[in-house]
Amino acid sequence: MATRRERARLATVAEIKAAALQQVASLGAPELTIRGVARAIGMSPAGIYRYYDSRDALLTDLLTDAYTDLADAVSAAAGWGPAGGVDAPTDPLAALLAATVAYRDWALAQPARFLLIFGTPVPGYQAPPQGPTVTANQRMGAVFFGLGALAWAAGQVAPASGHRTAAEPTTEGQQDVLAQLRDLAPDLPDDFVTRMLGGWALVHGLVTLEVTGQLHWALSDPGASFTGHMQAWIEAFRQGAV
Amino acid sequence: MATRRERARLATVAEIKAAALQQVASLGAPELTIRGVARAIGMSPAGIYRYYDSRDALLTDLLTDAYTDLADAVSAAAGWGPAGGVDAPTDPLAALLAATVAYRDWALAQPARFLLIFGTPVPGYQAPPQGPTVTANQRMGAVFFGLGALAWAAGQVAPASGHRTAAEPTTEGQQDVLAQLRDLAPDLPDDFVTRMLGGWALVHGLVTLEVTGQLHWALSDPGASFTGHMQAWIEAFRQGAV
DNA sequence: ACGATACGCGAACACTGTTCGCATTGCAAC
DNA sequence: GTTGCAATGCGAACAGTGTTCGCGTATCGT
Numbered sequence: 239m240a241t242r243r244e245r246a247r248l249a250t251v252a253e254i255k256a257a258a259l260q261q262v263a264s265l266g267a268p269e270l271t272i273r274g275v276a277r278a279i280g281m282s283p284a285g286i287y288r289y290y291d292s293r294d295a296l297l298t299d300l301l302t303d304a305y306t307d308l309a310d311a312v313s314a315a316a317g318w319g320p321a322g323g324v325d326a327p328t329d330p331l332a333a334l335l336a337a338t339v340a341y342r343d344w345a346l347a348q349p350a351r352f353l354l355i356f357g358t359p360v361p362g363y364q365a366p367p368q369g370p371t372v373t374a375n376q377r378m379g380a381v382f383f384g385l386g387a388l389a390w391a392a393g394q395v396a397p398a399s400g401h402r403t404a405a406e407p408t409t410e411g412q413q414d415v416l417a418q419l420r421d422l423a424p425d426l427p428d429d430f431v432t433r434m435l436g437g438w439a440l441v442h443g444l445v446t447l448e449v450t451g452q453l454h455w456a457l458s459d460p461g462a463s464f465t466g467h468m469q470a471w472i473e474a475f476r477q478g479a480v
Numbered sequence: 481m482a483t484r485r486e487r488a489r490l491a492t493v494a495e496i497k498a499a500a501l502q503q504v505a506s507l508g509a510p511e512l513t514i515r516g517v518a519r520a521i522g523m524s525p526a527g528i529y530r531y532y533d534s535r536d537a538l539l540t541d542l543l544t545d546a547y548t549d550l551a552d553a554v555s556a557a558a559g560w561g562p563a564g565g566v567d568a569p570t571d572p573l574a575a576l577l578a579a580t581v582a583y584r585d586w587a588l589a590q591p592a593r594f595l596l597i598f599g600t601p602v603p604g605y606q607a608p609p610q611g612p613t614v615t616a617n618q619r620m621g622a623v624f625f626g627l628g629a630l631a632w633a634a635g636q637v638a639p640a641s642g643h644r645t646a647a648e649p650t651t652e653g654q655q656d657v658l659a660q661l662r663d664l665a666p667d668l669p670d671d672f673v674t675r676m677l678g679g680w681a682l683v684h685g686l687v688t689l690e691v692t693g694q695l696h697w698a699l700s701d702p703g704a705s706f707t708g709h710m711q712a713w714i715e716a717f718r719q720g721a722v
Numbered sequence: 723a724c725g726a727t728a729c730g731c732g733a734a735c736a737c738t739g740t741t742c743g744c745a746t747t748g749c750a751a752c
Numbered sequence: 753g754t755t756g757c758a759a760t761g762c763g764a765a766c767a768g769t770g771t772t773c774g775c776g777t778a779t780c781g782t
Contacts, residue, residue, distance in 0.1 A: 243748060243759070250760095266603045268510060272739060282762050284741080293739065350603065357600030359692050361508045361592065375694070400715055411697030435698055436686075436709050440678065443685020450601050452617070455653030456677055467678050470722055473642055479721030480712055485728070485779055492729095514770060524731045526772080535770065 251289055253279050255303070258296055263350040267357075270297060297354075304351035305374035308344050315340030318381045330388035331472050337381055338441045338468050342461070345445045352449055356442070379438075383419055386434045389476075391423035396478030398429055408432070436480055437471055493531050495521050497545070500538055505592040509599070512539060539596075546593035547616035550586050557582030560623045572630035573714050579623055580683045580710050584703070587687045594691055598684070621680075625661055628676045631718075633665035638720035640671055650674070678722055679713055 240248075257278040261270045272293050276283045290296040313319075316337040317327050327333040345352040355371075365371045389395050408416065412431045420426050444467060447453045448460055457463050474480045482490075499520040503512050514535050518525045532538040555561075558579035559569050569575040587594040597613075607613045631637050650658065654673045662668050686709060689695045690702055699705050716722045 241749070246748095247759085264603070267600065268602075271737090273737085283739080284763080285761050287740075288760055353600040356688075356692065356694075358509065358595040360510075361506075398712075400712060409698060409700040415698075431698065432705070432708070435695075436682065436712065439685035439689060439709070440682045441685070442689060443681035443683070444678075446598075446688055447681060447684060450598065452598075453677075456651060456657075456673065458651040463674070466674070467681070470640075470642060470678065474716055474721040477721065479716040479719065483780070488779095489728085513768090515768080525770080526732080527730050529771075530729055 247289075250279075254286065254289055254296070255299065258300055259351075262300060262354065263348070266350065267297065267354055272296070300351075301354050302370040302374070304348070304354050305371050307351070308341070308355065309374040309377040311344045312337050312340050312378050313381050316381050316385060318384070327385070327388070330385045330392060331394060331476065334382065334385040334389070335465070335468050335472060337385065339461075339465060341378075341441060342445045342448070342464050345449050346460075349449045352445075356446065379415070380418075382438055383415060383431065383434055384422060386430070386437075386475075387419040387422040387426060390426055390430065395476055397427060398433055398480075399478045433475065433480060437475060440467065440471055489531075492521075496528065496531055496538070497541065500542055501593075504542060504596065505590070508592065509539065509596055514538070542593075543596050544612040544616070546590070546596050547613050549593070550583070550597065551616040551619040553586045554579050554582050554620050555623050558623050558627060560626070569627070569630070572627045572634060573636060573718065576624065576627040576631070577707070577710050577714060579627065581703075581707060583620075583683060584687045584690070584706050587691050588702075591691050594687075598688065621657070622660075624680055625657060625673065625676055626664060628672070628679075628717075629661040629664040629668060632668055632672065637718055639669060640675055640722075641720045675717065675722060679717060682709065682713055 254275055257275045258270055260278070261274055270293070272286050273283045275296075276286050286296075290299070316333045318333075318337075386395070408428055408431065415431055416426060416428070419430070444453075444464055448457070448464070453460070471480065496517055499517045500512055503516055503520070512535070514528050515525045517538075518528050528538075532541070558575045560575075560579075628637070650670055650673065657673055658668060658670070661672070686695075686706055690699070690706070695702070713722065
């Protein structure tokens with residue numbers, strides 16, 4: 239059982255985070271102020287520093303929370319075990335579609351948190367290699383690329399037409415990912431990561447443009463439009479066109 | 481001939497913008513401070529207010545400059561007349577490839593300015609409908625979509641396979657764009673804007689991910705990789721796969 | 723030559739992040 | 753049960769920020 243102080247501390251941290259999240263959501267990340275949070279929860283500004291070393295530390299906590307939350311949402315939508323275990327969905331490409339839709343849904347439901355993750359980074363900042371943000375990123379990548387690998391293993395994806403492979407030597411990072419994916423589909427070709435990267439960029443580009451409001455002129459039903467784009471990409475991917 | 485004061489004013493405003501741009505480029509947009517600019521050019525903080533009403537006004541000026549600069553770079557690379565006139569390039573799809581490469585090159589050469597444009601927007605901000613940012617955006621769109629239309633007119637692009645069109649009624653915005661594009665290619669189908677939007681999102685997604693440093697694990701030669709993705713998309717587009 | 727306008731500056735106000743020293747509270751060991 | 757210690761909260765303060773105001777001075781149109 240946690241001691242009284244420990245429970246109080248957890249409650250206070252939660253209160254601080256809730257107030258901070260509300261400030262970020264309603265006013266944007268730059269408007270997050272220590273003093274504002276302190277006012278919202280009825281505490282002195284100096285008191286916050288018993289829980290966070292700096293304003294940046296608070297923002298970082300919000301960011302990692304958002305990241306893991308997004309990774310959870312995408313994993314859940316794909317039927318992908320939260321611990322990394324594979325449920326072997328019957329239709330990997332359908333699960334892939336669901337994952338991308340979940341990605342968009344999450345981003346549009348909480349644009350401030352999404353932009354906290356993928357918006358303007360602070361120059362020179364390098365995420366710690368084993369930090370939570372990198373972990374969450376890899377979890378999303380594992381779902382997206384893993385489902386693609388399962389589809390390949392099921393024979394649902396044709397090899398790429400054209401001859402892009404020769405022109406693109408894969409990096410060590412791609413080799414690592416490829417090695418892991420080959421646990422799911424041993425005969426994955428070298429250009430597989432590159433091909434799926436295009437799909438991921440399409441997802442991210444569409445969502446980013448929509449969240450930042452640069453697509454509203456073209457979209458009457460953005461959700462249906464996004465799904466249509468994803469279906470088209472999956473079909474092209476399936477046929478080896480991309 | 482401009483009067484002495486007018487020349488001095490132009491010089492001063494240029495000096496302010498240069499100092500501000502340097503601050504943004506080296507430290508990021510949040511670190512742009514009126515007082516810092518004032519220090520850099522040897523002026524009192526209050527003096528800056530003779531030239532800009534507020535810090536936001538200065539930032540907005542930097543943003544519009546960046547936007548028109550980017551639009552210039554893309555237009556120039558595509559051989560597209562700066563005033564909107566068409567040079568009717570011999571190979572529209574090659575020009576399209578060049579335009580997207582120019583987009584990436586500009587973004588990576590000046591990441592701070594790129595993120596000023598496409599990074600986290602301030603919540604609730606709505607760009608003025610006839611403002612310079614909208615104009616620059618439309619200029620880039622005109623190049624990208626216009627080249628696609630020219631390729632269609634030249635018979636280089638196949639109709640979309642699949643049946644996405646029926647599921648997606650085009651919006652008024654798409655209708656407007658379509659009407660303009662049909663000056664270049666009268667027989668453009670209704671789903672043409674949607675198809676090219678996918679290409680644009682792919683471009684933007686790849687560049688955004690690369691600029692924010694979320695793709696370095698996968699890219700040994702990012703420029704070649706980007707070009708490869710663009711060539712693959714153009715080929716798939718040409719064949720009607722996307 | 724003169725009145726109006728633009729310019730630049732110092733001082734001030736309200737706000738921010740952050741630190742310091744001092745009380746007070748809860749816990750844990752003697 | 754008392755005593756010591758660590759955790760907690762607060763008020764005051766410092767440096768920095770954006771912005772405004774009032775005052776001189778330089779430049780302009782007339």
